Amino acid sequence: MTAASTSPMIRVAGVDKFFGPLHVLKNVQLEVPKGQVVVVLGPSGSGKSTLCRTINRLEPIDSGVIEVDGQPLPAEGKELARLRADVGMVFQSFNLFAHKTIAENVMLAPVKVRKTPATEARKTAMELLERVGIANQAEKFPAQLSGGQQQRAAIARALAMKPKVMLFDEPTSALDPEMVQEVLDVMTGLAKDGMTMLVVTHEMGFARKAADRVIFMSDGEVVEDSTPEEFFSAPKSNRAKDFLGKILTH
Amino acid sequence: MSVLTNHLDLFLYTFGQTLQLFAISAVLSLVLGTILAALRVSPVPVFRGIGATYVTVLRNTPLTLVFVFFVFAYPLLEIVKIEPYTAAVVSLSLYTAAFVCEVVRSGINTVPVGQAEASRALGLTFTQMLGNVVLPQALRSVVPPMTSTMIALLKNTTVASGFAVVQAGSIRDSLSEAGENVLFGLLWVAIGFVILVMPLTYVQQVFEKRWSVAR
Numbered sequence: 087m088t089a090a091s092t093s094p095m096i097r098v099a100g101v102d103k104f105f106g107p108l109h110v111l112k113n114v115q116l117e118v119p120k121g122q123v124v125v126v127l128g129p130s131g132s133g134k135s136t137l138c139r140t141i142n143r144l145e146p147i148d149s150g151v152i153e154v155d156g157q158p159l160p161a162e163g164k165e166l167a168r169l170r171a172d173v174g175m176v177f178q179s180f181n182l183f184a185h186k187t188i189a190e191n192v193m194l195a196p197v198k199v200r201k202t203p204a205t206e207a208r209k210t211a212m213e214l215l216e217r218v219g220i221a222n223q224a225e226k227f228p229a230q231l232s233g234g235q236q237q238r239a240a241i242a243r244a245l246a247m248k249p250k251v252m253l254f255d256e257p258t259s260a261l262d263p264e265m266v267q268e269v270l271d272v273m274t275g276l277a278k279d280g281m282t283m284l285v286v287t288h289e290m291g292f293a294r295k296a297a298d299r300v301i302f303m304s305d306g307e308v309v310e311d312s313t314p315e316e317f318f319s320a321p322k323s324n325r326a327k328d329f330l331g332k333i334l335t336h
Numbered sequence: 337m338s339v340l341t342n343h344l345d346l347f348l349y350t351f352g353q354t355l356q357l358f359a360i361s362a363v364l365s366l367v368l369g370t371i372l373a374a375l376r377v378s379p380v381p382v383f384r385g386i387g388a389t390y391v392t393v394l395r396n397t398p399l400t401l402v403f404v405f406f407v408f409a410y411p412l413l414e415i416v417k418i419e420p421y422t423a424a425v426v427s428l429s430l431y432t433a434a435f436v437c438e439v440v441r442s443g444i445n446t447v448p449v450g451q452a453e454a455s456r457a458l459g460l461t462f463t464q465m466l467g468n469v470v471l472p473q474a475l476r477s478v479v480p481p482m483t484s485t486m487i488a489l490l491k492n493t494t495v496a497s498g499f500a501v502v503q504a505g506s507i508r509d510s511l512s513e514a515g516e517n518v519l520f521g522l523l524w525v526a527i528g529f530v531i532l533v534m535p536l537t538y539v540q541q542v543f544e545k546r547w548s549v550a551r
Contacts, residue, residue, distance in 0.1 A: 144453055162379055164461065171459025181454035185473050195458035198468060240454075247458060 093156035094119045095251045095282045096141055101150030103136060110136050111147070112306040118251070118284055123277045125293040125314075126286045128303035129329055134286045135178075137303070138255045141284065142173045155250055171199050174244030178256040180236040182228035182243070188215065189224040192243045200247065207246070214242040218272050234265030238272055251282040258289055290333065294318060302326045339511065339520045346510055351528055353503040357424060357493045362486055364429035369436025374466055376441050387437065394434035399495050402427045407499045424496040432489045439481045443474030476547040483540040487533050504528060 096118040103111040110133045118124050126134045139145040141152060143159050143166055152159045154173060160166045183191050192211035196202040202210075215221040218238040220231070228236055237257055244252060254273065258266045270292050277283060277296040287293065293300055293314055300317040302310035304325045310317060321327050340347060375387035394402070406423040418426070447470050455465035494505025504525055511521040 142457055144457065167456075167459045167461050169459075170457055173457070175454075175457035177450060177454065177457075179450050181448075181450035183451060183454070183469055183473075194468060195460060198464050199459040243454075243458070 093153065095122075095155055096284060097151070097153040097156075098137070098141070099151045099153075101137075101140065101147050101152060103133075103140065103145065103147050110306050111140070114150070114306075114308055116301065116308060116311075118282060120282055121280050122298045123281075123283045123285065123296055124299045124301060125297040126284065126301045126303060127288075127290075127293060127317075127329070128309075132303040133306040134303045135255050138253050138284060138286045141253055142170050142175055144175075167199070171195070171247050172250045174247060174249035174252040176237070176240050176244055176252065176254045176257045178259050180228070180233070180240045180260070182236055182240055184228055187225050187227055188220065188231070188239045191228070191239060192246045195243070196246050210246060211242070214245050215239070217245075217275075218242045219268070232265060233261045234268045237261065237265075237269045241269075241272055241276075245276075251284070252276065254283065254285040254287065256286050256288070258287065288333075290318070302329070304329070339516050340524045343507075343511065343514070343516070343521075346507060347504075347524065347528065350502060350504045350507050350510075351532070353501075354490075354493050354505070355532070357421075357428065357496065357501075357503055358490045360425050361428035361432060361489060361493070364425070365432035365436050365489065368429060368433035370440050370471075372433060372437035373440035373444060374463075376437065377444055377466075378462065391434045391437055394431055395438070397431075399427070399431050399492055400498065402431050403495060403499050420496075420500045424493075424499060424501045428489060428492060428496075432485065432492070435485045435488070436482070439478055439485055440471075440474065442481070443476075443478035444470055446477045447473045475543075479540055479543045479547070483536055487536055490532060490536070491529060 094117040096116070098114055098116040101111050101114040102109070112133075114133075114137060116124075116137070126137065128134045136145055140147050141154065143152075143162075154169060157169065160169060182188070183194065186194065189208060189211050192214060193204065193207040196207040196210065197204055212221060212224060215224050218241055220235050220238055220242075223231055223235055223239070228239070231239065241257075257273070258269050261269065266289065270289060273283070273285070273292065274296045285292070285297070297314050300310070300312060300314050301308055302317065302321070302323070302325075309323050310321060310326050312322075317326070318330065321330055372387050372390055375383040376391070378384060378387075403424065406418070406427045407420055410423070411417065444466075451469050451473065452465055455469045460468065493503055496503055497505035497509070507521055507525050508518055512518050
């Protein structure tokens with residue numbers, strides 16, 4: 087077997103990161119095998135979003151190793167852009183391109199980065215928008231859509247690059263409660279189709295239902311790494327028990 | 337009125353020259369200024385340094401001194417010979433580019449960081465990100481200050497009078513040679529500039545309207 091087929095999709099080893107004097111990631115170890123869905127939980131400020139953003143180098147790290155599909159993250163430049171094209175990312179605040187229609191948002195990267203002909207890119211875009219259930223919004227601008235629709239469009243935009251892995255950075259945290267489910271449904275569908283996913287979220291239901299593994303972070307450290315059943319029924323650490331106690335009581 | 341009618345050819349010709357100086361310098365300074373702004377926001381520290389130094393030097397130097405350099409000092413270097421007219425175009429373009437750069441940069445800063453992050457996350461290169469995502473959105477907020485910069489450029493072309501380049505600013509000299517009433521002549525020059533600036537203001541309104549909708 088070749089190294090690429092045995093290596094995990096994401097490997098994070100001994101990663102440290104500081105924001106000034108603040109130690110936000112402390113010797114973080116994490117592996118995400120191909121096809122697995124890993125949910126990262128933890129209180130605010132525990133470093134889970136930062137961890138997610140380091141994997142495509144939106145945040146550079148101070149020490150340690152991050153590999154995507156067996157390849158270490160290159161420094162800023164063309165190489166890094168190529169790697170990022172294979173790593174889909176979905177943001178808390180959607181970040182759809184405000185001056186482009188939904189269809190244009192989905193088409194932009196395939197046309198500019200993959201050099202896909204525009205007609206083909208549009209066809210793929212429409213299929214993806216169909217898949218996330220907003221094909222009828224294709225010609226509208228992002229500001230004309232609801233939050234849930236915008237986030238589904240953002241997922242379609244990421245999928246248009248046919249990524250090897252998808253990173254979700256609190257994808258439902260900026261949504262009104264009634265719109266959370268429509269986004270989670272799309273994500274659950276992706277997980278079922280075998281997409282490798284790293285999901286930072288506060289949605290315990292999604293973690294229970296769709297995750298293969300749950301990572302619990304606190305104060306920049308990975309405190310627990312277990313299956314959802316194990317984590318929710320019998321958390322090992324006091325910090326996890328405390329966290330679950332706070333969120334599951336209401 | 338007789339000052340204008342007796343010298344209509346002079347007025348038309350010099351204002352034509354002014355427009356030409358303006359048009360060439362406007363295009364050059366917009367291109368150079370945008371490149372400089374890209375340098376100033378680039379991830380490479382050396383590029384940022386070059387951009388910042390350029391702006392500091394050119395923006396802090398009086399335009400007349402920039403002219404003096406290119407008309408008198410630069411020929412002494414004996415690199416490429418340039419006519420006073422070319423020297424005027426170069427001076428106006430380089431000087432105005434510093435202001436254009438800052439206007440474009442302030443426009444870039446109005447675009448939320450998330451837009452650039454999303455572009456990077458999709459694998460767009462820095463130039464693709466600027467060209468396809470950030471600059472198109474920056475344009476909207478850039479229109480009013482950019483119009484002001486261009487109006488300043490149009491009026492700055494008169495500085496060339498002191499350097500043997502004929503344009504609307506040199507009408508005074510010609511009129512005083514012809515023994516005309518210089519003050520009335522200058523009044524007509526002023527009216528000429530007011531008329532020239534009006535279309536720029538109109539263009540600003542058109543762009544502001546067009547780009548306020550598309551988002």
